[in-house]
Amino acid sequence: MESQQQSGSVIPFIKASDNIPETTIKAIILGIILAIVLAGSNAYLGLKMGQTISASIPAAVISMAVLRLFRNSTILENNIVQTIASAGEVIAASTIFTIPALLVLQYWQTLDYTQITLIAVIGGVLGVLFSVPLRRALIVEGGLKFPEGVATAEVLKAGASNDSDESGSGAGLLVGGAVGASIMKFLQSGFQVMSESVAGWVKIGGTVVGFSSGLSLAMIGAGFIVGLKVAINLLVGTALAWLVIVPLYAFFGGPEAFGLTADASAIDFAMAIKGAKIRYIGVGTMVFGGLYAIANLIKPIKEAVSSSFAAMKMARQGVSQKPVRTEYDIPMTWVIGGTLLLSIPIAMLFNHVMAGANLPISSIAYAATLGFLTVASLVIGFICASIGGYMAGIVGSSANPLSGITIGAILLVSFALIAILGNEVTFGVASKEVLSLAAVVIFIGGVVAAAASLSCDNLQDLKSGQLVGATPWKQQLTLIVGVVAGAAVVAPILQLLFDAYGMAGVFPREGMDPSKALAAPQATLMASVAQGIFEQKLDWALVMIGVGIGVAVMLVDRLILAPRNAEYRLSVLAIALGIYLPMDVTLPLIIGGVVSFMARRSLKKKVASETPETQEKAYLASERKGLLFSAGMIAGDALIGIVLAIPFAAYQSTSVFALVGEDFVQTATILGTIAFAGFAYVLFNLGAKKHTA
Template sequence: MCFSNMYFGLQSGWISMMSLQASLLGYAIFKPFRDKLRTPFGPIENVVLQTTAVATATMPLAAGFVGIIPALGLLTSNDHPDGPIVLSSWQLVLWSLGVAFFGVFFAVPLRKQTIIHEKLRFPSGTATAQMISLLHQDPQEPILRRRHQSSRDSVLEHEDRPLLVSSSSPTYSPTSTGSNQSGVALTPIAHSDLHTSTRQREGEQDWSLKLHALTISFSLSSAYTLLSYFFPIIYALPLFNWLSFNLIDFAKWEWYFAPSLSYVGQGIIMGLPTTLSMLLGCVIGWGILSPIAHYAGWAPGPVSDWKTGSKGWILWISLGVMVAESVVSLAIVSVRSIIKLTAHKRARDDVRYQRVDADEQSSDADTAESHIEQEWVEEQEGTRSKDEREEKDAPPEQLVKTSTTIIGLVASTLLCVCVIAILFGTDVLPIRMAILAIAVAMFLSVLAVRALGETDLNPVSGIGKISQVIFAMVMPGGIAANLIAGGIAEAGAQQAGDLMQDLKTGHLLQASPKAQFYGQLIGSFVSAFVATAAYKLYTTVYTIPGPEFPVPTAHVWLDMSRLVNGHPLPPHVSEFVLFFALIFAALVLLKETKPGLEHVGWRRCIPQGIAFAIGMYNPPNFTLARVIGGFLGHWWDRYCDVLEATDGNRNNMDSSIWDKLFGRYRRHVGKVFIIIVASGFVLGEGTFAIVNLVLRACNVPHF
């Protein structure tokens, strides 16, 4: 997974958290050996496995291999007296270790406030918990188990509403107590031994279908990737030239189509709203602004040139959109956090004072006992409000000790400062500035975690840009130092966000936070070596940046650093930057006017700024296949909704060609099927890209 993310990150700057893929692969690997394992591989073990895998998979972004490191190699003598900074293998390992840990220790103190007290949703973490539950489902257990549930009737709260649904999930029926968001009470139906045996057989059948889907999708993507080495044209089809009968040279403007199944899979995982926002950015950037800039003489060079071409010109507009949305979003999150924390503290104080007052007024000790008993009854019957119920935390022995967090934070900070001094010297980034960079990273990581919990978006790119602005003020003219400081902030936000998503998954499935914490540390340590090996392999075999791996985020980082340190903008781009930045800042405010309704009504039509910017600074072939994936995921969800609407009655289902092809998967696997297919697509190309790398290194001929 680390190699896959390195491959896609160097191509486009986009990486995946890989939590769904990790949980799926972990189950597939260990399931055949479940009878031979001393400890059964259950949901809790799967949580720890995917936590470790995610820490390893995301190191290409956390350590800046797809951004900061290539950007340092693009420095000129005007940017840095010694020119480009190119790190050797051991230096890359040291750099990775230096930035790999402090973000983990940042996240630990935030867990109780964001997950236990405020119960932030963390959608990806919740979806991963549901994926693991569906894989390990016990016919006699509800899909998700929450620590605060002590009633005999299992109630699905807001965060437990399925993002992933399998038709073989436990059956629920209406009762008189408890309700979900739609007002329908849910409680498990009792299962007889015969029914349980039948469910187990059905579970085995369902898993065989899931494994079949994963194998087929992985094989198709692998075959396409291998063929693309011998026939490179299939990776960049001039489809639009063909459609226009070559009357218009769309290829000149970078309009190709890459029928990459991994891109389709990524689009499925991203979802239709995100991919449509990317498509909008692609059309405006590459279909409108790029020709305008070229023919107006603002970007007279070749279209694909980062310095004089329209590709580099529209990059500034995408950068403005990213910074504007990130700043406004983080400001909104900050204000909301302050309001929530104040309200939460006031509510807890009110409850405490009410209890003390009640006890003081009571002359009978039994009254206080009766009061407590009444609270317990109200909680059991579901009559106490959600704010009045306290989420139960893990047992003390499963929590990370405060002393461990403090010692680890101090040690990881010292490690980072020492690494910076060894690699770059105190003349590039003085020690006091390195400490300031970590302090800024800590503050921005808190905002990133809260944004992630509420929106499922970790704005690491915007956070890095904010750090660059701050360091341009305290160290003007230091472009190399600016990049390093931004990389530290990005690393902290990425590591903290990853662990918090995983901790949400673990909380829903009652996994040990301490085990996840150490799993994250182990994964980060191992990935410092794995990610370095992957990066050195790609840079040895390919020219980076180059045609195969343009590394667009490296240009984004470097251009931002030059801008905040006084370098001028290209001609007439500033007006467009300001225009689009104001538009997307206003759209964020408009979308957030009523929290919780961002995906309701007309708000669904508001484009996402970060996705819009990604669609703009990447060429169209990066976006188009992902849009197809977004539509496929949307279609499959609607297709499965038809089955749910008919209560699974086969006689009521449409006997169309789609039902003949996919009916079994819809009935037995449900909505999770499309996620499995997407995972196979992504992992297939990411894996066989290594095969292509070996073929390239061996100079195997191709057409």
């Protein structure tokens, strides 16, 4: 009966009546350290490839390995560590998906530490507060799966049941992947004796065809984690962009149409088409995908919001009894009070931006705009947190289309501002006023993205906590600790990466290598949408082509694949990402997904004669091994990228440690390809081998 009260129909690993150490000093300190490290690695990864990876499981494994060095460490301490660490990682992800747009817009020439930190903290804390009522609606009563939360809980429980084996072997895989990737990354970016990419483009029959693939271990590791379903969608988008659209534009346009000479190289021709055409087509597909995702979630949003307010009403009326330890949340009075309190710095931030623009509007219009922006941040933030939380319960956090949700918010706010200020501000031209309004929209996008991301992450962590028997209010408060830790370091990390590599085609100085630049695809997209709407300069023909592609994908999925219950479905947002991202980013992701599929298929053959229970254990064990090694590769690659950014920025050159010259390029490409293939083979073996734990 008690278990029913504790967590619906869930029996937690630690009973509600048991009070064991949870929010200890060592757990909080370790969580903060991991939050900072994972925030840095995810910032680099997200800027480079437009995809971030959930840090909960790697953080849980590291925590088990470290805390077992202390006497009497508990599963709840390990859960607190991964809770704090994942919050830092998520706040970095939400920031890098939006804030670099201010560089793209040229609103900022350099990054503003105070404003970035403020946006991250405000949005992150809002996300934590919003997730409090959503916990009961989506986890306790909603019955959603929250796959990453369940997986993290299984790792924690396995570690608690067999501490030395689980945490020791898991930490070994993490360290092995990190060390291997660190060495290769330094050989690629530091000594430059291995290439970071391989490409081959040729002119044939008046057009261009070819390929380019990055040789990043972070990206193949990320591809292994997200799996074949995402890889297939990326492949569809990549093929559409580079094997259909680029050759067609090349055939009918010629190099001169893209500002090149007739003798331009095939790869320069292809890249010019990508910059001039593919970008806007990708915008159209992604905008449609975001709106389509929101439309599909209208009913779930209503249910989630209704359940949240029903729970609040019951609490006010005193209908519900005092909850047991495993059901005790932050009080709703704190949630409401905290949300209202955060409206003050939100209003101050928007007032600062608007005042600096000297908008030629009346005081009434100014006050109305400021009030709208403040309220919109809270209301849209809660709606997006509800959407994101519901989606996280279905597909997990890593596959959650938060960029689409944020784009939807940016569109809504942009059109609302045009309606409010249309008679007082001249839209359709580039001006300081229009630029400032575009920046305001990006600021709102940053708050919304942080709130939605933290809500998703918090709900995954709370699901994990529900299964292991954690105390919800302690998790919720320590999440705020993780938010502050991540927010404190994300701005200097962004500045360091910008100074070393450049972002989204924007560089801090002349003479920098464009091939080294971090793509920041989501931020570029946000800037394109906001600026395009206000200045009315979006190439709507190309955008509508992208929308048409999105509609076609949606129809194929709903009319053909869905009725057949197809195992592999089409995702408009994932295909849009394949169109938008450079091929040297998407191909290694696709390769990683294919390696994951091939490993699983090989393992299935090996355990075909086993019982279903034994088969499932083998699948979970092998998947965990591959996931941990992949997470290690991601961390190693990303952290070396950040470490190298320091001397690169200081010396204003990415060739500080180069041991070879341009005549070594061909050999470096061969060496890089061989090493990349070697790590892919290791990943395959880990996933295909029958593990016992």
